[in-house]
Amino acid sequence: MLRYLPLLLVAAGAAGTATAAAVLSAGWWWAAGPLLALTGLGCRDLAQRRDAVLRGRPLTGRLRRGRGRAVVRERSGDVDVYAEGHEFLVPSLRPVEPPEEAPVVRVGGPDCRQPYDMALLNVSAMSFGALSPRAVLALNEGARLGRFAQDTGEGGLSEHHLRGGGDLIWEIGTGYFGCRTGDGGFDAREFADKAALPEVKCVCLKLSQGAAPGGGGVLPGVKVSAGVARERGVPVGGTVVSPPCHRVFSTPRELVLFLARLRELAGGKPVGFKLCVGSRRDVLAVCRAMLAEGVAPDFVVVDGAEGGTGAAPVESAGRLGMPLTEGLITVHNALVGSGLRDRVRIGASGRVATGPDIVRRLVQGADYTNAARAMMLALGCAEARRCHTGACPAGITTQDPLRARALHVGEGSLRVQRYQRATVRSAVRVMASMGVPDPAGLTPAHLVRRTGPATLRSYAELYAWLEPGELLAGPPASWARDWDAADPDAFGRPAPRGDAEVFGRGR
Numbered sequence: 133m134l135r136y137l138p139l140l141l142v143a144a145g146a147a148g149t150a151t152a153a154a155v156l157s158a159g160w161w162w163a164a165g166p167l168l169a170l171t172g173l174g175c176r177d178l179a180q181r182r183d184a185v186l187r188g189r190p191l192t193g194r195l196r197r198g199r200g201r202a203v204v205r206e207r208s209g210d211v212d213v214y215a216e217g218h219e220f221l222v223p224s225l226r227p228v229e230p231p232e233e234a235p236v237v238r239v240g241g242p243d244c245r246q247p248y249d250m251a252l253l254n255v256s257a258m259s260f261g262a263l264s265p266r267a268v269l270a271l272n273e274g275a276r277l278g279r280f281a282q283d284t285g286e287g288g289l290s291e292h293h294l295r296g297g298g299d300l301i302w303e304i305g306t307g308y309f310g311c312r313t314g315d316g317g318f319d320a321r322e323f324a325d326k327a328a329l330p331e332v333k334c335v336c337l338k339l340s341q342g343a344a345p346g347g348g349g350v351l352p353g354v355k356v357s358a359g360v361a362r363e364r365g366v367p368v369g370g371t372v373v374s375p376p377c378h379r380v381f382s383t384p385r386e387l388v389l390f391l392a393r394l395r396e397l398a399g400g401k402p403v404g405f406k407l408c409v410g411s412r413r414d415v416l417a418v419c420r421a422m423l424a425e426g427v428a429p430d431f432v433v434v435d436g437a438e439g440g441t442g443a444a445p446v447e448s449a450g451r452l453g454m455p456l457t458e459g460l461i462t463v464h465n466a467l468v469g470s471g472l473r474d475r476v477r478i479g480a481s482g483r484v485a486t487g488p489d490i491v492r493r494l495v496q497g498a499d500y501t502n503a504a505r506a507m508m509l510a511l512g513c514a515e516a517r518r519c520h521t522g523a524c525p526a527g528i529t530t531q532d533p534l535r536a537r538a539l540h541v542g543e544g545s546l547r548v549q550r551y552q553r554a555t556v557r558s559a560v561r562v563m564a565s566m567g568v569p570d571p572a573g574l575t576p577a578h579l580v581r582r583t584g585p586a587t588l589r590s591y592a593e594l595y596a597w598l599e600p601g602e603l604l605a606g607p608p609a610s611w612a613r614d615w616d617a618a619d620p621d622a623f624g625r626p627a628p629r630g631d632a633e634v635f636g637r638g639r
């Protein structure tokens with residue numbers, strides 16, 4: 133209620149001074165006039181639908197909005213093209229016409245019976261609990277309108293995910309929320325029932341995420357409302373800490389067999405996993421397990437260490453796990469080198485917000501991208517950085533119904549749809565200006581980095597790119613030790629060597 137106090141005070145002042153003007157002296161109109169105008173402005177803020185912050189904080193939200201605009205202006209300022217590390221995509225002197233229809237990516241390997249056509253940009257995993265019911269629904273309706281997918285996040289498949297009719301990627305985390313036995317294990321029957329829902333297009337097993345790799349998801353108690361508690365089967369108001377690792381598998385081989393089991397239980401829908409890459413050896417161990425068992429997931433989502441979270445502020449953010457660039461290149465190369473790339477699609481998440489961001493990630497090895505925080509901005513996020521407190525002024529990361537009221541579902545879903553469409557269109561136009569009509573034409577030579585005051589290097593030069601099946605035929609020296617040490621029956625320790633040898637062209 134405190135958020136409405138300034139408006140209430142102004143309205144009370146306006147009423148008092150207007151009464152004084154009518155009863156005592158006309159001089160009071162000097163005070164009543166501005167107060168009445170402010171009251172009118174506050175009422176307009178409260179009634180409008182376009183700006184979630186103003187709806188949640190009539191009058192005072194204007195101050196925050198001013199700050200937000202300053203931040204946006206700062207960010208869209210000039211890029212320093214001479215700064216070391218600056219990257220640019222390579223335009224062509226023979227650009228092509230952008231295609232009418234944005235390309236989609238078919239997800240579904242040979243063992244999949246219900247492949248899914250994934251958009252180039254989708255809503256990244258954000259759970260009901262981290263997000264308000266309205267935010268979940270608005271993202272879902274946006275996904276339906278724009279024909280892209282929403283990842284449910286690890287908090288389960290809630291009624292809010294199912295109300296909008298949008299396509300869903302159902303994420304299963306270590307807490308198995310939504311398909312959880314009484315003792316916290318995996319409930320196969322409940323999983324199969326829910327996976328059969330027509331809205332569920334794919335299933336994603338979360339191994340880790342960039343904001344907190346090696347730790348289970350955390351939902352602060354302040355956000356565990358009755359609805360969230362019901363969905364997850366946990367007590368109201370208690371902080372929910374998911375276990376750090378899965379109970380149903382402990383080796384790469386068991387992981388791939390579990391993925392195959394999930395796919396069967398899901399009626400042959402595409403199944404994949406999400407991770408923030410730690411060591412290359414572990415990724416190779418999973419590839420070895422796929423080869424040994426003759427089964428592969430349909431997709432892998434790579435999250436960068438730069439990833440976000442709706443939970444407590446995380447000290448480890450950006451300090452544990454590979455940034456998205458190296459994570460993507462590792463997974464892409466490992467799959468190419470193992471001869472598995474044809475059957476496994478790669479999604480990428482980590483600060484994807486613009487068309488060029490999408491194209492950059494496609495060049496680095498992704499087939500499609502997901503965005504979490506950019507979608508929140510499209511919904512009306514004011515970057516108050518209070519997601520973990522449940523006191524979001526824009527109604528997005530709160531479970532307080534009064535605060536959630538700031539977000540208008542219809543407006544929010546339209547903004548999300550328009551944002552996704554404009555961003556994918558921008559990616560398609562950028563590719564066309566590079567002379568590439570669709571993502572298959574992109575190569576590592578299309579992305580260049582400034583490495584010094586007078587040196588520019590393309591990704592083709594900067595990184596080693598394996599040939600299909602090269603690891604099987606005879607790995608290059610820089611991969612041989614990890615490939616030989618990768619064990620399908622054990623996640624291992626990382627190799628004691630530096631990045632230059634691991635990623636560079638020392639082959």
Ligand SMILES: Cc1cc2nc3c(=O)[nH]c(=O)nc-3n(C[C@H](O)[C@H](O)[C@H](O)COP(=O)(O)O)c2cc1C
Pocket residue numbers: 256257258259262263284285286287303338340341342349406435436438439440441442443481482483484502503504505506519529
């Ligand atoms: C509010 C919020 C909630 C999130 N919840 C989950 C989750 O439940 N499961 C998950 O795998 N990732 C979760 N993430 C991580 C995102 O899906 C994404 O991987 C990460 O934020 C990087 O994408 P971005 O830079 O576009 O935000 C969450 C992120 C945010 C901001």
